[in-house]
Amino acid sequence: MRLKSAPYGFRGLLSGLMVRGLLWFALIGCGAVQAAVPALDSAKRSQLSQHEFWLLLNRYERDAWGRWRSHVVDESFFLSKEGLQDPQAELVATLKALYAPVRLADQHAQCVYPARARWLREQLQLTDLPKVDCPAFQQWFAEINPHHVVLVFPAAYLNSPSSIFGHTLLRVDPPEAADRGTSLLSYALNFGAAIDDADNSMLYAWKGVMGGYPGQFAILPYHEKIAEYNRLENRDLWEYSLDITPDEAVRMLEHVWELQRFDFDYYFFDENCSYRVLELLEVARPGLRLTQDFHLTAIPTDTVKAVQEAGLVTQVRYRASRERELLVREAELTEQERTWAKQLAEGERTLEDTEFQRQPTARRALIQDAAYRLLRYRATGKDRDTQTARRSYALLRGIQDNPPNPLEVTQPEVPELGHQSRSVTGTLGQRESRTFAEYGLRMAYHDLNDRLTGFPLGAQIEIAKLAVRQYEGGHWQFQNLELAGIRSMTPRTDLLKPWSWQVRGGLERVLDQHEQEVLVSHVSGGGGVTQAWTDQLRTFGLVTARLEHNRNFGAFLAPALGFNTGLLWHNTLGGFVLEGSGDYFHNGTVRRQFQATQQWDWDKNLGIRFSLRRDFTQGFEPVTEAGLALRWYFY
Known part of the structure; x- marks a missing residue:
């Protein structure tokens, strides 16, 4: 989810205040115009204001207390003072504003809110609306000249925190794009967070997750986006031609004109680029239900699948990085x-x-x-x-x-063929002489053993991974909570020398000095190199560091240096990982672990995983644990 700053917030505030002020001034000062506004009874007002398309145009949703609230956080977007939380008040104010004097020109509601105007005109058969000239909108619209729409998915890019899940945007083609076979004249429609360039990566991650940045729409030449994603960030691009008619593309662009000057809520995991793209497609074709399943997260690959399942995709094109x-x-x-x-x-x-x-x-x-x-x-x-x-x-x-032979890049499998992003796991296992059952949930998204189709070998992104364990005799135990775990095992070649790296943090069980498991909090990471022996076999070695809070340690935080080395093998059954790791703490504590895990990909969204682990703590006997897990992927 690539986040892009856009300088629309302050300008949008001034523009919105100017629009609303001029409209109200005109309406208050001109009784004759007011008389032309059609009267709506309470039933009709209620019906229209609760219509799903009106709610979508203004981004209304009910909050936890059942009250309406818009995702547009700029109050200047609304013509009514109560518009942020009252769909009916905003509808009444919009209807009045559509009959404002034509001398307002570009500031007239018909010019500022063309999608609202179109919908109300159709719903109420408004044949007597004043004829308004809108030069600014008409020039902008003519330059884009929407005819065809393409969903663009730049693949995940682990070296950018904002893009670890990928990103989606829309490409808007003019009629001549198909005739010329080029997208150089097309425009990219993007939604992203307006980030502060002074924020470091940690602050960016926190604010992105917690909604600390405003989200904004921007539209710019598509070739600039190609340079940004395909060239600057070395990301593969997937382009999905959509079955969107020219009239539907027009409706969508009219709505974009209404939105592009204003700030939205932005949350990295749900109200993000991909969610807003789905909303735009719902505006283009009223009746689509693309956003209905994305209440907690909206991961780009999942939203691409939703578009595919809705039957909107007509053709897929791949652009190699x-x-x-x-x-x-x-x-x-x-x-x-x-x-x-x-x-x-x-x-x-x-x-x-x-x-x-x-x-x-x-x-x-x-x-x-x-x-x-x-x-x-x-x-x-x-x-x-x-x-x-x-x-x-x-x-x-x-x-x-002396031109070379044409470059032939084999197209990888399309991302939407991959497994679903969430998973639940049920495990039966043995830890020394104790039998246990473990139940796990992962909100996102892929690890090194998961089914490889649609994912690159050596990439892992896990978010909110939780496990609880029940030992025989009815003893329950909170086992771990990994907030985030990211690994990038990219092999080095003669020409390219990328570093492999990993980072993870959360709560986990470790052996203490009394051979008992204790829950500790930690953050750890490391860097090193990966070697590819075949397309399906890699080895890696990393130097690691760990910072741990352990109640049995004297210090509040205990640092450690260590290693992590292993082998990745994608075989006929699925993914196999063999690895060893060690942590050498400043206080003298030494921990080492060796683990082998093989997954059998039973189905696209069903896997069986066997794991064998052996833990070593200095001064104590090793502890062996084995488990057989059934893993189901879902959304």
């Missing part, structure tokens, strides 16, 4: 050719090098193409410098004179 294209080209080279490509990109060799020129023409074409891609990849996000520009130009000239 710059990183993926470079890896595909690198795979075509020998080890020596990769060395040449790296040296050409770094300026250690030139295209005129005698040894390089001895290579067959076709191989030189591949090498210099890989060098150019590597150079551009490394330059992403950096200031332009003369030497890089000179090498880039020379390589581009070489490619023009």
Whole structure:
């Protein structure tokens, strides 16, 4: 969920206050205009104000006490002083404003709220509305010229906190886009949080989850979004052409015009980019029920599935990231050719090098193409410098004179084929001589053993993972609560050298000095490297650090250094993980753990998982635990 700042809040406040002030001034001062407003009896007012489309246009929902409240937090969005919490008052005020004098021009309600005006005109057969010229809206609308709509899903990007689940936005195409076969003239419709650039990652995460940022709509040229996601962040893009008619696209854009100057509630897990995209599609086609299942979370892949299940998707197109294209080209080279490509990109060799020129023409074409891609990849996000520009130009000239064979990138499986984002687990296990049953719930989203379809190997994102355990004899025990656990085991290659990393935090059970399990709070993380031996087999090694609050330790917080190493293997049954870890505390306590886990993917949303673990605490006998779990994925 990519979060993008947009400078609309203050401008929206001034604009909204100006609109509302001018409209009320005109209505109060012109009795003749007031007389033209149709009278509605209480039953009709109630019917229209409770209509699901009117509630959607103004983002009304009932709160925990049954009261109406809009997700639009800018009160200047509403024409009524009670509009934030009263759909009927806002409807009456809007109807009056539609009959305001035409001299208000761009500030007239018909210009500011074209979607509201269209709906009320249709519902009440308003044939006597004043004819208002709206140059600002008409110019904006003509520039976008909506005809076709595409749902765009930039895949998850673990190195950006705002994008760990992916993101969704809409692309709006003009009629000529299909004829020309290009989206260069299209616009991207995006919703995101207006973030403070001074906030650090921890503060950003906290405010994003707790609603500390306002959310805003923005519309900008699509090629800029392509550069941001596909190039700058090296994220694969999926484009889903939607069965949205031109008239429906027009209705949606009219509504966007109403919203783009105002602030919304923004919450990272539910009222986010993906949720707002679904609302826009519901406006485009009244009667869709896309948001009804997203009460707690709205994870982008789940919202894409909802759009698919609604039958809106007509075609899927894949855009590979710059990183993926470079890896595909690198795979075509020998080890020596990769060395040449790296040296050409770094300026250690030139295209005129005698040894390089001895290579067959076709191989030189591949090498210099890989060098150019590597150079551009490394330059992403950096200031332009003369030497890089000179090498880039020379390589581009070489490619023009000796073009390589076309790059063929195999399309991965579409993200919506993956398992559902939540899961419940039931486990029968044995810890030494004690039998137990364990019950677990995970709100999101994927771990290293889960079914791999639709997910990259080596990526893990777990949020709000809870487990309780019942030992024989009826003894219940709170086992763990992991608030967040993220792992990125990306392999290094000859040309790309990414770091692998992990971070996690929450509550968990550990062995204390008396061989009893004690509940501790902790935060831990680490970094290292991953090596790929085949497409399905990787090994990794990380250096880790841990900070723990343990009631049996003398200090309030105890630091530790450690390691985490292991193997990932995607086999015919499912995912297998073998790993060992250790923590060496400043106070002398040493803990080590070895664990093997194999999942059998019984179905897309059903897995059977066997795990074997052995815990070591310095000075005590090792403890062995085995379990067989049934895991069901759902939303």
